[in-house]
Amino acid sequence: MAPLDCRNLILDLDGTLVDSAPDLTRALNHVLASLDRPALDPQTVRHMVGQGAAKLIERGLAHTGGAEGVPAVADLLPGFLDFYGAHIADGSRPFPGAVDLLDRARAAGLRLGLCTNKPQAMTEALMDALDLSDYFDVMIGGDALSGRKPDPVHLDTVLARLGDGPAVLLGDTATDVAAGRASGVPVGVVSFGFSAIPAAELGGTFLIDDFADVDRHLAPLARPARV
Numbered sequence: 001m002a003p004l005d006c007r008n009l010i011l012d013l014d015g016t017l018v019d020s021a022p023d024l025t026r027a028l029n030h031v032l033a034s035l036d037r038p039a040l041d042p043q044t045v046r047h048m049v050g051q052g053a054a055k056l057i058e059r060g061l062a063h064t065g066g067a068e069g070v071p072a073v074a075d076l077l078p079g080f081l082d083f084y085g086a087h088i089a090d091g092s093r094p095f096p097g098a099v100d101l102l103d104r105a106r107a108a109g110l111r112l113g114l115c116t117n118k119p120q121a122m123t124e125a126l127m128d129a130l131d132l133s134d135y136f137d138v139m140i141g142g143d144a145l146s147g148r149k150p151d152p153v154h155l156d157t158v159l160a161r162l163g164d165g166p167a168v169l170l171g172d173t174a175t176d177v178a179a180g181r182a183s184g185v186p187v188g189v190v191s192f193g194f195s196a197i198p199a200a201e202l203g204g205t206f207l208i209d210d211f212a213d214v215d216r217h218l219a220p221l222a223r224p225a226r227v
């Protein structure tokens with residue numbers, strides 16, 4: 001595939017830019033422990049992430065006996081967010097090569113956007129804690145607008161705030177592929193993210209096993225092959 005024209009590079013957060021599974025797991029287990037439910041391991045929890053915090057709690061309950069006899073998810077959410085906010089970057093780190101990619105993208109003059117279903121406050125706290133916020137021109141969380149991925153209002157708003165020019169989204173789940181499709185943006189899918197479905201089966205535009213792979217798919221980063 002010929003490299004894609006790209007002026008705006010947009011990234012998903014959880015499972016794409018940052019491996020946040022350790023801290024999300026601890027926060028979910030904090031909620032589950034308060035309900036006398038068993039703890040879940042990060043390998044299980046990572047497949048539950050990508051559609052917002054409430055959905056994560058809902059899935060955690062479903063996995064540990066169901067939603068009967070426990071408070072509503074909306075009532076469990078504040079406890080989850082309080083704990084998570086206090087431990088947001090204890091174990092969460094950018095995936096290998098992610099920061100180098102951000103450096104290359106900035107050096108090539110690309111604008112960077114973040115389009116995540118993580119709540120806005122948690123997004124900003126995590127990005128600040130990992131010193132990533134300054135790379136981004138726009139960061140929009142899942143509770144900041146009237147809809148979140150795959151609702152096109154989310155990615156469309158990121159695009160509108162970034163400015164003109166072709167865009168590419170990097171994501172890790174079916175939600176990102178659907179969001180890209182809804183907004184007419186090609187999607188590079190990372191194979192190391194949180195998707196329960198294998199990345200190659202998500203129907204993205206291209207697949208990335210390593211962030212170094214991104215360069216050959218984006219015209220501003222692609223170097224002519226050496227002869």
Ligand SMILES: O=C(O)COP(=O)(O)O
Pocket residue numbers: 012013014015016049050051052053115116117118119
């Ligand atoms: O569901 C979440 O909390 C975040 O998910 P995302 O960054 O992968 O969109």
Ligand SMILES: [Mg+2]
Pocket residue numbers: 012013014015016049050171172173193194
């Ligand atoms: Mg994700």
